Amino acid sequence: MAEVVLPDGGRWEYAYDGLSRLVATTDPAGGLWRQEYDVNGVVSATTDPTGVRVTQRVSADGTRRSFSDGAAGGGVATDRLGRVVAVTGDDGSDRLVSYDGCGRPVAFTDAVGNVTRLRRDSAGRVVELVRPSGARTSYSYDGCGRLAQVTDPAGGVACFSYDADSRLVGETWPGGERAWYAYDECGRVTARHVPGYGTTRYTYDASGRVVGLQDPMCGRRRFRYDQVGNLVEAVSGTGGVTRYEYDQLGALVAVTDPAGGVTRYERDGHGEVTRLTDPLGRVTTACYDAAGRQTSQTGADGHTIGWEYDCSGRFVALSYDGVVHHRVERDFEARTMTVTETSGVRHVVCWDANNRLVSRSRGGQAVSWGYDADGRRAWMRSPGGARTGYEYDPAGRLVRVESSVFGAVAYEYDASGQMSAATAGSVRQEWEREGGFITSHLVRQGGVVSHTAVGRDDQGRVAWTSRDGSHTAYTYDEANQLVEARTEDGTARYVWDQAGRLAAETTAGGGDIAYSYDAAGQLTGTSTDGVLSARFSYDAAGQRIREEHADGTVRTYRWDTGGRLEQVTIDSALERSRTSLFTDAMGELAAVDGQGLFWDTATTIPALLSAGGQDVVSVPGFTATVGAGWQTPGWRQAPTTSTTGADVWTTTTAGSPLTTGPGAGAGLSFGAGGELLLPGGLEALGARVYDPASRGFLTPDPQGPTTGAAWAANPYSYAANNPVGFTDPTGLHPLSDAEFDQWKDQHKSTLAKAGDWIGDNWEYLAAGAMVVAGVALMFTGVGGAAGLALMSLSGALTSGGISMAQQKHDNGSVDLGTLGKEMAIGAIP
CATH class of the missing domain: 2.40.128 (Lipocalin)
Incomplete structure (x- = not known):
């Protein structure tokens, strides 16, 4: 095959050598991809259109393959039968696989020497898994050879x-x-x-x-x-219709939301989005290099973000409007990354040989972590030297956390590994569940007992809560959006339009609030009982910049060129304040009014560790500050929600003040659910800032929504328009309570995860076939970074594409019963 002509006229051209081997591919954008071969006809090198060259060398006997891109490399070793026996990483460390006489994997040695062993029956099935700590998980099968039982180390x-x-x-x-x-x-x-x-x-x-x-x-x-x-229509539970249009190649070119707003996309020869036009006509453009790596993005506000790459194709510098903001250096052998901001601040991040985050520092102050033989967190040390230790039961469940500052927390679990009790000092919490759902939560503290009961409807949604006799009932629409919260003191009602925007609200006190929006879903004004009560303004990037309220209060927001909030000013008859915020090159909120903040970034959802030198601890079921000690977030353990009452949009409590010394921002506090509370009632939730008063975020979601969700066309939506059952701790996507608990409690290791090690290492269990295939895939000659779709550019990418989520956490075993379903759903954009 010499040429492929696409429906839009684009051409792929292929060239071969005298032995009919593919040596060059020209893509529709004119990029030339080259391949080279050794004397045995094995691909020895590939070069992309920008000159990035990856080489592969194969030993004479074919048992060792090594590859390098000039900056880093690795290798795979096989035995004479082609089975993978070692994988070498960028740092030179090896991961080893051992086999029995039948050629089946029976032992795996990680990069630091920890060994996980598999015991098999005569049919070759795994009947026992022994982790490095000695914990044993056993498996039994029925007469048809199907997995019948899994017994965890705790029985x-x-x-x-x-x-x-x-x-x-x-x-x-x-x-x-x-x-x-x-x-x-x-x-x-x-x-x-x-x-x-x-x-x-x-x-x-x-x-x-x-x-x-x-x-x-x-x-x-x-x-x-x-x-x-191609998906052409998605209809939400409330009847809102989102329509999709495609070009001749099947690439998405337009989306029409339920309110009629149209977003259009233009693409280059690689299929990368080069121009996005939103419903207001605002245009964002992007450029890419010949290999498809994004090199710049210019927003509707005229500001340009630039990405720079080295000769190996790796990201090395980020710039704003042509001025370098920070640079990145990597030492693969030492497993470190150094990020230097133009201000001179240096961030150093270090991983161990098993790719687990072990330390990170900013300006010489460091947070560090240690792990046990099974890869679970064993300890953490804050910048001030405070140490937090973690202990586990045989099943890997967290049973004790001990802080050198705040003391210990002890945990208890039911038979299924769900937390049933947690005790910290004089505070004890107890949970009861039915069908996996929490039905009762009891808090005992200093002789005072508080009880919350929870009822569910037939769909598992929270139907009512009763806390110490105070009863609240909830009602939802067909899209699971909250429409009513009823208490003895009154009923709050919410009306959502077809685009998932809050159109009207009736407060528990009987007041009526109407909300108005523009075509981009930006809140433009509110009216209370028919009288204009507030106006809202946004910049060209869709960031809220000003609020004017009927009582004379004016609130202004200022954003940096990376889209991060850097100042909040409040001017009213009762309050005049100005709060400054600083987000560092790692994309984290690093300071408020000059007071430094440090985060526990070795978790799925980063938690605040230190504010202005004051230690903070956030663990399952509790948070602690020096001023308030241990606090409980409520029965849900989820932040930014009230456990009872008609107002479900604000945080459970006013929070604990963070007394961080002279110059500390007035009103800065730490919520019982672990959230950082800012002046004016704002909440810092990862990539965005949430405003409970207006029921949404201040900026649009940097990630794409769930297709067909009622809130998909509302980029400012909070918690899927249902804060009773959802939260959004990262500011990127709503999570159900079950998902939140699973994400936050990284130490949890229930029986549902008993087979996760096998799932995580299935390629080894298949005798390394997929490892070899993966190495071969690197040398197909066509590939390179796909570029960043404009509609899914995350806040982390905006801050330089530096992710702290490079360490591996257990995510549970594969759900065999829904595998086919997940593949089908994956086809929906």
Whole structure:
């Protein structure tokens, strides 16, 4: 094949040598990709259009392959039978695999020498997994060879059941909770139920595409496709229709939201988005190099972000409007990365040989972490020297946290590994669950007892809460948006438009508030009882810059060129304040009014560690500050929500003041759920700042929404328009309570995760076949970075593409019963 002509006229051209080997590929944008071969005909090097060259060398006997891009390299070693026996990383450390006489993997040695062993039966099935700590997980099978039971190191047993076609239909957890799956006659998953989350249902068309979906997060959704399988319509549970248009190549070129707003995309020969026009006509443009790496982005406000790469194609510098903001240096052998800001501030990040984050410093002040043989966090040290230690039971569940500043927290669990009690000093919390959902929460403190009961509807949503006799009932629409909160003192009602924007609100006191928006979903004004009460203004980037209230209060916001809040000014009859914020090159809020902030970034959701030199600790079930000691966030353990009452948008408590010395910002405090509270009632939630008073974020979501969700067309939406059941601690995507608990409690290791090690290392269990395939894939000659889609550019990428999430955390085992369903849903943009 010499040429491929695409429907839009684009051409792929291929050139070969005298032995018919592919040596050059020219893409539709004119980029030339080259391949070289050794004397044995094996690909020895590839060069992309920008000159980045990757080489591969194969030993004479074919058992060792090494590769390098000039800056870093690695290798794979196999035995004479082609089985992978060692993988060498960039730092030169090896990960080893051992086999039994039948060629089956039986031992894995990580880069620091910890060994995980597998014991097999005569049929070759894994019957026991022994972790480096000695903890043992056992597996048993039925007469058909299907996994029947998993017993965790603490003795908890999970059972699995199948239908006549060997499809997984049920799971029984150690505590008796049941998960189940249903299928149609074609073997497709039509329903699944997960304890603590709820039931998800699917319907399909004749081509096997998902056309209907109902889940606990978004309620009902419907999808329609064109004749070639492109999604052309997504309908939310409230009837809002989002339409999608495509070009001749099937690339998305326009999205029309339920309110009629149109967002358009233009692309280059690589298919990368080069121009985005929003519903207000504001234009954002992007440029890429010949290999598809994004080199710049110019927003509607005229500011340009630039990315610079080295000769190996790695990101090395970020600039704003042509001025370098910071540079990045990497030492692969030492496993360190140094980020130097033009101000002179240096950040040094270090990982161990197993790619776990072990230290990071800013300006000489460091946070460090240590791990046990099983890879679980063993300790953490704050910049001030405070040490926090972690202990686990045989099943890997966190049972004790001890802080050198605040003392110890002890945890207890039920049979299924769900937290049932937590004790810190004189404060004890107890939880009861039914079907995986919390039904009761008890807090005992200094002789005072507080009890919260929780009721659920048939879809698993919170139907009511009762705290110490104060009862609140909740009602939702078909898209799972909150529409009513009823208490004895009154009822709060919420009306959402087709685009998921709050159109009207009736407060518990009887006041009526109307909200108005522009075509981009920006809040432009509110009226209370028919009288204009506030006006809101935004800049060209969609960031709120000014509020004018009827009582004379004026609030202004100033943003840096990277889109991060850097100043809040409040001018009213009762208050005049100015708060300065600084976000560093790592994309983290590093200071408020000059008081330094440090974060625990070795977690999925970063938690505040220190403010102005004052230690803060956030652990499952508790947060602690010097001024207030241990605090409980409530029955949900989720921040920025009230556990009872009609006002569900504000934080549970006023928070604990962070007394950080002279110059500390007035009003800066730390919420019981771990959230950083800023002056004016604002809450710093990861990539964005949340304003409870206006029921949304101050800036648009930098990531794309869930397709078909009622709030998908509202880029300022908070917690899926349902803060009773959801939260958004990262500012990037709403999480259900079950998802939040799983994300935040990184130490949790329930039986549901008993098989995660095998799942994480399945390529080794397949005798390294996928490792070899992955190495080969590197040398196909066509590839390179796909570039950053403008509509999904995250805050972390805006700050330089530096992610602290490079250490591996357990995410649970693969859900075999829904694998096919997940593949189908993956086709929905």
